[in-house]
Amino acid sequence: MNLEEIGPVVLVGAGKMGLALARGWVAGGLPANQLVLVDPKPLEPTVAFAREHGIRLVTTPLGILTHVMVLAVKPQVMKQVMAEIQPAVGPHTLVLSIAAGISLKILANGLFTERVVRAMPNTPAQVGKGITGAVGLHVTEGDREVVNALLQAAGAVMWFDAESKLDAVTAVSGSGPAYVFYMVEALAVAAMRQGLEPGQAMQLARQTVVGAAALMEADPQPVSVLRENVTSPKGTTAAALQVLMGPDGLERLIDRAVLAARMRSEELGRE
């Protein structure tokens, strides 16, 4: 299925993530007249995007009927938003929520439908290089195809058969870009400690991660092989990796970080 043929889509919450998705849909072929953006206080980028493509931008979902409703509001306002949009949701509506920590059960109870998919994207969606984890326990294969078409506009999609897996997805790929950005910051600090100017230190660190990511994307070999390709025996990289791969090295640290994120995700889901 492609975006030209999925029919009308209503996006509730056209903020950072919602707008990133909407941009991907329009770029991917969703006709502008098949999209409605709902946002009570749209920010300038959203207003400009709607104006540029002639997309309807409204402040309330009242009176809107659609086949596909995408919810991209903050979790804190989801209850209120569900109450607002519930009259517009019926058995004909497929709902896709990307709100962190809002369970399928909460969505089904709030919208009186089980035709719901919960997904966890990440911010590289803004440049079409995201990865999204998705779970839909009571949706058809056709519904999944619609969701795939929508989410693939932002990058890759991975389906799971248990909702609990989304806490792990949140901890790995949802929050993951921040871990990588922090690594760039740490590398830049280390560079400054070795006497490099701050600007040069940041440029070296930043472009190293951009370049490594691009190389990883272009080269299908296992990541461990890419790492070994940089590491000559007894060389400089080997010296650094001995530290990073030591008993209290990066693996342990990342393991603890991901565990903390997963536990926080579970906790948010219970709030």
Ligand SMILES: NC(=O)c1ccc[n+]([C@@H]2O[C@H](COP(=O)([O-])OP(=O)(O)OC[C@H]3O[C@@H](n4cnc5c(N)ncnc54)[C@H](OP(=O)(O)O)[C@@H]3O)[C@@H](O)[C@H]2O)c1
């Ligand atoms: N950013 C990420 O990395 C990421 C990753 C995975 C999932 N998510 C999820 O994506 C969702 C959106 O996150 P975000 O970063 O895009 O947040 P955001 O930029 O704040 O976007 C949310 C948008 O929804 C609007 N909104 C608030 N109340 C509304 C209502 N009643 N009806 C329609 N729209 C309403 C907000 O307007 P106001 O600004 O006026 O409140 C805002 O424009 C969150 O649930 C988050 O958990 C985000």
